[in-house]
Amino acid sequence: MTASNQLYQEVILDHNRKPRNWGTVDGANHRAEGHNPLCGDHIVLTLSVGSGGTVDAVGFEGDGCAICKASASMMTTAVKGRAVGEAEAMVQQFRDMATGKLDPERDANQLGRLKVFAGVKDLPSRVKCAILPWHTLHAALNNDAVTSTEGDGA
Amino acid sequence: MNPSVASGGFDIDRVRADFPILSMRVDGKPLVYLDNAASAQMPQRVIDRMVEYQTREHSNIHRAVHYLSEIATARYEEARRTAQSFINAASEREVIFTSGTTEGINLVMHGYGRKFIGAGDEIVVSAIEHHANIVPWQMLCEERGATLRVIPVNDAGELSFDAYQALLGPRVKLVAITHVSNALGTVVPVRDYVEAAHAIGVPVLVDGAQAAPHIPVDVQALGCDFYVFSGHKTCGPTGIGVLYGRESLLEKMQPYKGGGDMIASVSFEKTTYNVLPFKFEAGTPPIMAAIALGEALDYLRGIGLEAIARREHELLAYATEGVSRIRGIRIIGTAERKAAVLSMVMEGIHPHDLGTLLNEDGVAIRTGHHCAQPVMTRYRIPATARASFAFYNTFAEVDALVASLERAKAVFGID
Numbered sequence: 001m002t003a004s005n006q007l008y009q010e011v012i013l014d015h016n017r018k019p020r021n022w023g024t025v026d027g028a029n030h031r032a033e034g035h036n037p038l039c040g041d042h043i044v045l046t047l048s049v050g051s052g053g054t055v056d057a058v059g060f061e062g063d064g065c066a067i068c069k070a071s072a073s074m075m076t077t078a079v080k081g082r083a084v085g086e087a088e089a090m091v092q093q094f095r096d097m098a099t100g101k102l103d104p105e106r107d108a109n110q111l112g113r114l115k116v117f118a119g120v121k122d123l124p125s126r127v128k129c130a131i132l133p134w135h136t137l138h139a140a141l142n143n144d145a146v147t148s149t150e151g152d153g154a
Numbered sequence: 155m156n157p158s159v160a161s162g163g164f165d166i167d168r169v170r171a172d173f174p175i176l177s178m179r180v181d182g183k184p185l186v187y188l189d190n191a192a193s194a195q196m197p198q199r200v201i202d203r204m205v206e207y208q209t210r211e212h213s214n215i216h217r218a219v220h221y222l223s224e225i226a227t228a229r230y231e232e233a234r235r236t237a238q239s240f241i242n243a244a245s246e247r248e249v250i251f252t253s254g255t256t257e258g259i260n261l262v263m264h265g266y267g268r269k270f271i272g273a274g275d276e277i278v279v280s281a282i283e284h285h286a287n288i289v290p291w292q293m294l295c296e297e298r299g300a301t302l303r304v305i306p307v308n309d310a311g312e313l314s315f316d317a318y319q320a321l322l323g324p325r326v327k328l329v330a331i332t333h334v335s336n337a338l339g340t341v342v343p344v345r346d347y348v349e350a351a352h353a354i355g356v357p358v359l360v361d362g363a364q365a366a367p368h369i370p371v372d373v374q375a376l377g378c379d380f381y382v383f384s385g386h387k388t389c390g391p392t393g394i395g396v397l398y399g400r401e402s403l404l405e406k407m408q409p410y411k412g413g414g415d416m417i418a419s420v421s422f423e424k425t426t427y428n429v430l431p432f433k434f435e436a437g438t439p440p441i442m443a444a445i446a447l448g449e450a451l452d453y454l455r456g457i458g459l460e461a462i463a464r465r466e467h468e469l470l471a472y473a474t475e476g477v478s479r480i481r482g483i484r485i486i487g488t489a490e491r492k493a494a495v496l497s498m499v500m501e502g503i504h505p506h507d508l509g510t511l512l513n514e515d516g517v518a519i520r521t522g523h524h525c526a527q528p529v530m531t532r533y534r535i536p537a538t539a540r541a542s543f544a545f546y547n548t549f550a551e552v553d554a555l556v557a558s559l560e561r562a563k564a565v566f567g568i569d
Contacts, residue, residue: 008511008565017567039506039522040536063536065504066566126510 006119007067007126011074016066021076025059034062034136035148036128041068045136055079055087065129067120072133074114084141086110091134097121098130164465169457169546172197176546183516186551186558191336191495191542192520193386194367196450200390203449207442214438216415230441233448234431237396240451241362241381242372247401247430251444254395255363256286258382259330261397261434262359263290265407266380267328273299276325278318278351280342281307281532282335285525287361291330305331307532311338311487318347322354329358333365333381337526337538338487339470339495341369348377357403363387367544368466368493370459373398385443390450394443397434404430411436462545466494469543469552476556477541482568483559486538497524497538500559502568505539511562512539517555 028046035042043062050056058076062069075094079087093109096102100121104111120130139147170176173195178185187195207229213222215230231246238249252258267290271277277291281304288302295302303326305318322329329351334341348358357379365371366383373381380403385394399407409416409427413436418426427433454462473496477483482501500508509521520540523530530536541555563569 008507013566040530042536065506067507123510126506129506 007117007123009116011113011116012066012070015070015073019060019069019073021059021073021080023059023061025057028057028059030140030143032136032140032145032147034132034139036064036068036132037148039065039129041065041129041132043068043072043133043136045072045133045140047137047140049084049141053084055082055084060133064132065126067117067126067129068132071117071130072136075133075137078112078114079137087137088141090114091138094134095131098127164461164545166546166548170548172199172453173546174198174201180516180518181514183514186515186517186554188541188543188547188551188555189518189520190367190544190547191364191387191524191540193392194389194544195546196389196391197453199453200446200450204391204442204446207445211445212442215441216432226441229445229448230439233444236448236451240371240455241366241383241396241398242374243398244374245401248398248404250397250399250404250431250434251439252382252395252397253393253440254384254386255361255382258380258395258397259286259359259361260290261410262380262382262399262407263294264410265434266357266403267291267294268298269406269408271298271300271327274325275300275327276303276321276323277301278303278305278321278326278329278331280305280313280318280331282311282313282338282340282342282526282529283330283332284336284361284363285527286363287330287332287359288528291328300327301325304528307340307529311335311340311489311492313340313342315343315346315350319350322350322356324354326351326354326356329356330361331358332361332363333371334362334368334493334495335487335526335529336364336495337497337524337529337540338489339492339497339542340487340489341365341491341493343491344378345376348379352377357400364493364495367454367462368459369463379403385447385450388447388450389453390447391440391443393440394447396447401430404434407434409433409436413437415439457545463493465545466543469547469549470494470496472549473541473543473552473555476552477559480556480559480563482563486533486535494543495540496542497540499535499538500563503562503566505537507566508539508559508562511565512555512558515554515558515561517558519555 025046030047041064045060048057060072104115175195211225213226215227238246303321305313351358359380360378362383367388379400381398386392416436418428486497505521522537
């Protein structure tokens, strides 16, 4: 089985076909745009973070490949309802997994179903596709309006 | 079409045997290399030539009087004459070695553009240029207060000659246009474009990166003033390319880089530049790469550019027919005259996913914007999947491409 056979699993194909939390959050208080200049992936992420510091609502829109779209869709379902600190920790874990620095089967993590993206580490040209939504989430939580994976070591 | 008949007279088995990389396997599957527009593969003869040079001939050129330097210089200059005859330039003084097409265009931008283009002037490019033939001119426009004008393209990928003629006003100082589009495959009838520009005294640069490996190029017949192409797309190594320039223009231009080899004499009061073509070749050039490029061009000429163009036309026609039968595929670039490039988008599958899935079958294509973002914008698509052919590709490889595209649809659950 090759790396990408592992990658294009049904759960990813399903999120690509029917992205969850698609759209813009009304009354969002965080927003960021993410862009992969090399491949044209582009997403807009909106978030509503409540006074208790939890992600109450999250939505995304954009254009991208199946890896990027599924990663964004699954990210939104994963971080909804979580504290901002937990979401930030997941950003780091996901990036580490995608770049092969974290083994989701061995190292402690909260990635859950997001482990399906582990195989992307063997496809260096596609790592940025998977990471873009997480990069954008980090930017939104830190109020950077526009972000890009350019210059990211990933 | 019967492929064995269609390839009429072309000994494909012998040709493929010349390229060691073509027999490799990717993840257990035979490599199907359809990314030739990005870089072509290298025949054994050229690989051997590099080894031979480094083993028995290497030294610096145009400098010492010792044996190796004489040999290296002679081989380097022979390569220049091979390049000269490959594009039928009138004189070897008009053939300048560069690092590739991009440097060739930048050299003309600096050497000609910065000397002769100023505020209020216009530079005409086309809507189907590679970034390498857009960005240098934009940089010049910004620096000099000049304006970039763009020849529009129709839905098929053909430039509008009428619109071009309308753009050719009194402020135009240079036309920079591609010979073959890397993203769409369109062959531009550059001779007509050159004639129209010359009628109002405007010089024309032709980006031949995608033409030189695929169709016969005769710069004198085209009439262009500058012609640029890359070594690695013509079965040579990376890091080497050719700029053809009309001698009378090259003489008037300022050097692009200063340094050794490009001077006649240097003092702290005044430096006199060397004669053509050395005036534009500062520093030690990639000698081995230049000699290998000469070998590669010689190899292509041995097969014959007419034969290559014919074979690739058959491959393209066969691929276009096969791919067109796949439901949900749209071919981007359907010009009447095309060369070796089949760009496509598949309904429901992003080009990058397609590229990754095809790779599993050993099929190497390019996905992305192909350094031609304005083309993607024009067709309102983020990217395409591009198969690009060389004479050493086979009809069976086209079948493998089609089968792999069908499999990608199945993986994505698309009927």
